[in-house]
Amino acid sequence: MTISYPGHGLDRADHSRTDPALLAALRARADARLLLMDALSPVLDAANGLSYGAAADLPPDAETVFLGMDGELPVFAVVPAEGDDRPAYLQKPNWAAIALLGLQDMALYATARSLVDWHARHRFCARCGAPTHIAKGGWQRDCPACTAQHFPRTDPVAIMLVEHDGDLLLGRGTQFPPRSYSALAGFIEPGETIEQAVAREVWEEAGVRVHSVRYIGSQPWPFPSQLMIGCHALAEGRDLTVDYTEIADARWFTRAEVAEAMERRADGAAFIPPPAHAIANAMLGWWLERAR
Amino acid sequence: MTISYPGHGLDRADHSRTDPALLAALRARADARLLLMDALSPVLDAANGLSYGAAADLPPDAETVFLGMDGELPVFAVVPAEGDDRPAYLQKPNWAAIALLGLQDMALYATARSLVDWHARHRFCARCGAPTHIAKGGWQRDCPACTAQHFPRTDPVAIMLVEHDGDLLLGRGTQFPPRSYSALAGFIEPGETIEQAVAREVWEEAGVRVHSVRYIGSQPWPFPSQLMIGCHALAEGRDLTVDYTEIADARWFTRAEVAEAMERRADGAAFIPPPAHAIANAMLGWWLERAR
Numbered sequence: 111m112t113i114s115y116p117g118h119g120l121d122r123a124d125h126s127r128t129d130p131a132l133l134a135a136l137r138a139r140a141d142a143r144l145l146l147m148d149a150l151s152p153v154l155d156a157a158n159g160l161s162y163g164a165a166a167d168l169p170p171d172a173e174t175v176f177l178g179m180d181g182e183l184p185v186f187a188v189v190p191a192e193g194d195d196r197p198a199y200l201q202k203p204n205w206a207a208i209a210l211l212g213l214q215d216m217a218l219y220a221t222a223r224s225l226v227d228w229h230a231r232h233r234f235c236a237r238c239g240a241p242t243h244i245a246k247g248g249w250q251r252d253c254p255a256c257t258a259q260h261f262p263r264t265d266p267v268a269i270m271l272v273e274h275d276g277d278l279l280l281g282r283g284t285q286f287p288p289r290s291y292s293a294l295a296g297f298i299e300p301g302e303t304i305e306q307a308v309a310r311e312v313w314e315e316a317g318v319r320v321h322s323v324r325y326i327g328s329q330p331w332p333f334p335s336q337l338m339i340g341c342h343a344l345a346e347g348r349d350l351t352v353d354y355t356e357i358a359d360a361r362w363f364t365r366a367e368v369a370e371a372m373e374r375r376a377d378g379a380a381f382i383p384p385p386a387h388a389i390a391n392a393m394l395g396w397w398l399e400r401a402r
Numbered sequence: 403m404t405i406s407y408p409g410h411g412l413d414r415a416d417h418s419r420t421d422p423a424l425l426a427a428l429r430a431r432a433d434a435r436l437l438l439m440d441a442l443s444p445v446l447d448a449a450n451g452l453s454y455g456a457a458a459d460l461p462p463d464a465e466t467v468f469l470g471m472d473g474e475l476p477v478f479a480v481v482p483a484e485g486d487d488r489p490a491y492l493q494k495p496n497w498a499a500i501a502l503l504g505l506q507d508m509a510l511y512a513t514a515r516s517l518v519d520w521h522a523r524h525r526f527c528a529r530c531g532a533p534t535h536i537a538k539g540g541w542q543r544d545c546p547a548c549t550a551q552h553f554p555r556t557d558p559v560a561i562m563l564v565e566h567d568g569d570l571l572l573g574r575g576t577q578f579p580p581r582s583y584s585a586l587a588g589f590i591e592p593g594e595t596i597e598q599a600v601a602r603e604v605w606e607e608a609g610v611r612v613h614s615v616r617y618i619g620s621q622p623w624p625f626p627s628q629l630m631i632g633c634h635a636l637a638e639g640r641d642l643t644v645d646y647t648e649i650a651d652a653r654w655f656t657r658a659e660v661a662e663a664m665e666r667r668a669d670g671a672a673f674i675p676p677p678a679h680a681i682a683n684a685m686l687g688w689w690l691e692r693a694r
Contacts, residue, residue, distance in 0.1 A: 221593025232528040239526035301513025325617040
């Protein structure tokens with residue numbers, strides 16, 4: 111059994127990206143939609159959905175990315191002046207807003223935010239230092255000086271539920287809100303598999319060896335551009351050596367404690383679980399469900 | 403059932419990366435090992451293993467990356483003057499050399515190659531264009547002008563076995579050697595899950611809708627820095643609409659054809675399978691094995 115998320119519902123129409131004339135025609139259409147963002151934050155409508163304007167209202171030289179076709183309608187987003195690669199929970203208004211989005215809107219916002227933030231933080235060529243320009247509808251940047259091509263990043267992150275004797279190992283980031291615990295996680299490094307990254311991160315952060323790593327599901331996370339890869343693993347023991355330079359705490363929770371926390375009775379529960387729109391929340395739900 | 407790969411056997415010793423004095427001491431040790439590379443290619447010893455020299459023989463200003471501890475011995479690699487981000491099969495001597503490496507050596511080479519190639523192609527700050535300098539033992543670059551931090555890339559790629567009625571869909575890249583077929587594959591884009599990337603790529607390249615996507619295993623692939631995420635999916639039908647701008651061909655193969663090809667009787671077989679050190683080869687073996 112795995113967990114899955116809905117897509118954003120747009121046809122990414124990748125062939126249109128490589129056809130500058132077609133792209134320009136899509137961009138010039140009076141009915142071309144513009145996904146509204148306040149810099150990098152979503153702009154919610156009255157029903158807490160994403161809001162749209164008209165791409166035609168943009169200045170002609172606005173840097174835009176082509177997100178795809180929503181049925182017959184092309185959808186664009188604008189690159190802001192500056193990016194922001196801080197974790198989501200440090201972007202307070204944004205953090206509150208995304209909690210209100212449905213999963214399909216979250217997927218579209220994730221795509222748009224990752225793309226436009228990447229452009230805003232990558233206006234120069236990493237190979238030669240020259241200014242680059244947006245290409246292929248926002249899915250590439252080209253360097254006119256050295257001809258290098260640059261592509262938006264997607265950084266794979268391993269996030270894992272570690273189990274021992276029916277209990278679950280959860281941890282706190284150093285800047286988490288009080289009493290919040292979530293699954294341990296870390297970037298997958300060059301030269302390792304998903305499973306090796308899971309084992310290394312749990313060892314580094316909590317001092318526990320794991321085995322039997324298995325994949326549960328994945329979710330894009332646009333702060334700034336992670337692909338969260340959810341896994342389950344079994345611990346060889348329950349003695350912990352927490353690395354307090356990396357995380358604020360890690361401890362074992364019983365199934366009853368996890369179940370109570372997920373029922374959102376925050377006052378009485380042992381911890382506050384991750385928000386509903388994060389994969390860690392779905393992973394905890396998966397874990398409770400599968401053991402019933 | 404999943405497929406798995408051995409790690410490179412080194413302790414990545416990530417704490418050492420953040421301690422400049424400790425790093426310098428490791429680098430200065432007379433017994434510090436240097437993984438030898440000919441630019442970006444592995445240098446094989448008589449037993450087709452990786453070769454090592456002494457880090458002490460390097461000039462003091464050589465840009466080095468710290469790969470980790472091999473038991474008590476620190477292991478380093480050197481950043482070459484230039485990188486190379488072409489696909490592996492276009493790097494002919496290299497392609498031949500890696501086929502001779504064992505899987506554990508391949509994992510270490512993959513780590514080293516991805517890291518040093520990334521440095522060679524990312525000497526400037528993408529945010530402001532200024533020259534950057536290597537930091538944290540090669541696991542970061544810092545910009546002294548705008549204070550941006552940059553991290554080595556790991557680009558997730560979905561690679562998939564698509565099955566219909568017991569047959570398997572395989573394709574040819576436009577620059578593959580003659581008669582070679584492999585699993586379809588493509589970069590996971592910002593804003594999509596692994597499963598959505600599988601479905602999108604198969605639809606774009608072969609015109610087939612898939613369902614029941616499941617994870618099989620993962621492998622790092624250092625040309626230049628992919629994390630290959632192997633999946634299996636079921637096709638809704640067998641009519642193909644191949645996108646010849648993306649791939650040279652795609653077609654269905656019977657189980658008998660796949661089994662014969664994997665037995666390496668290249669002359670008589672329907673196709674030449676992917677090389678033994680690529681995840682696609684292990685995936686084909688997994689597929690044949692599980693249906694027995």
